[in-house]
Amino acid sequence: MDKLQAMLVFSKVVEAGSFVGAAERLNLSTTAVSRYVAELEGQLGVRLLQRTTRRLHLTDLGQLYYHRTLHLLDEMNELESELLQETQQPAGRLRLSVSIPFGARQLAPALARFRQRYPHIRVEVVASDRKLDLIEEGLDLALRITNTLDGNMIARPISPIRTLICASPDYLARRGTPLTPDDLRQHDCLIYNGIPEPNQWSFVCEGGEVYKVAVTGPLEADNGDILVGAALAGMGITRSPSFMIGEALAEGRLVPLLSGYHMPQLTLSVLYPSRQYLPAKVRRMIDFLLEEWGGEVPPWEACWLQPPDGP
Structure with a gap:
């Protein structure tokens, strides 16, 4: 007896509610369907x-076997689908x-690199x-940068997203370099107001406690690019995710500050x-x-964390 075929026939009998209905769905004779089920019961004991004459x-054991059978058949179909995909060039939007x-x-x-590898996939980006x-x-x-994810989605963490405090060499030459978080109270801070408590900059202490510092400054914006641009122009100190400022840090156009203190970290995930x-x-x-x-070290940080070349 073909065990897998017998399981399929049994599941179709349950779904159709009769041997005749299952036979029609499977393009088999009613006798063949009845024989598959009888042999399956005989093998299982x-x-x-x-x-009955009506239905x-x-x-109880049939109910258990039916649900387990559906699970196994789904697993088999998924495996076959994956194997088929592996032999085909992925394509589509x-x-x-x-x-x-x-x-x-x-x-x-x-x-651009993805396109070189998979030329038949057309990517449509919804930037928001x-x-x-x-x-x-x-x-x-979707790509999300957060520590709070939708429970209805599958989430694969990709890399940590650190938040850094930095300023231009010109600003630091004029105003001095803050050495502790409390020193920020005396500086011009560039504030992202697209989050709750924008004027409270948080730091994580050694014991895990969060310490908040109240900051003020000459500019608020709901767009991080504006704040980074202002920091590059010497307007003040910015708090920005590392992926936005890695190149500027590597080139020395921005200088990382308070490296001995850490801000709460987020995670880049694909959902x-x-x-x-x-x-x-x-x-x-x-x-x-x-x-x-x-x-642990994404490429936008590796570019400025690498030690300089020797002489």
């Missing part, structure tokens, strides 16, 4: 179905959501600083709706993003 009823600053600075150049619903927006996946029957194009993109940015 239990009765799965109670047969079929699952026994892939819709991806990302925040505007991260999309412009990090995703855009990475997509709003939290979009993947299902409602028809998105395949997608389900693991089941994940299209090849989505699976390839997830693997690519993990390859590009995975690890």
Whole structure:
């Protein structure tokens, strides 16, 4: 007896509610369907179905076996789907959501490399600083920088996102360098007002406690690029995610401050709706993003954390 085929026939009998209905769905004779179920019961040594002249009823063991059978058949179908995808060149449109600053600075150049590897995948980027619903927006996946994720989505952490405090050499030459978080009270701070408590800059102490410092300054904005631009021009001290300022730090146009103190850290994650029957194009993109940015030190930090070349 073909055990897998017998399990499939049994599941169709339950779904159809009769041997005749299952036979029609499977394009088999009613006799063949009845024989598969009888042989399956004989091999298992239990009765799965109670047969009456009017309808079929699952026994308690039949109910258990039916649900386990559905799970196994789903696993088999998913495995076959994955194997088929591995032999095919992934293609089609892939819709991806990302925040505007991260999309412009990090995703855009990475997509050029992704295109070289998978030329038949067309990527549509939905750049927004709003939290979009993947299902409602028809998105395949999303990149999020947060520690609070939607419980209905599958989330794969990619890399840590550190927040750094920095200023231009010109500003520091004029105003001096803060040595402790409390020194920030005496400086011009550039404030991102797109978050709760924008004028409170938080630091994590050695014991894990959060210490907040009240800051003020000549500029507030709901866009990080404006604040980084102002810091580069010497207007004040900015608090920015490392992916926005890595190049400026590497080139010395910005100087990291208070390196002995740490600010709360976020995580870059890729979100997608389900693991089941994940299209090849989505699976390839997830693997690519993990390859590009995975690890404790992401590339936007590695460029300025590397020690200088020797003489």
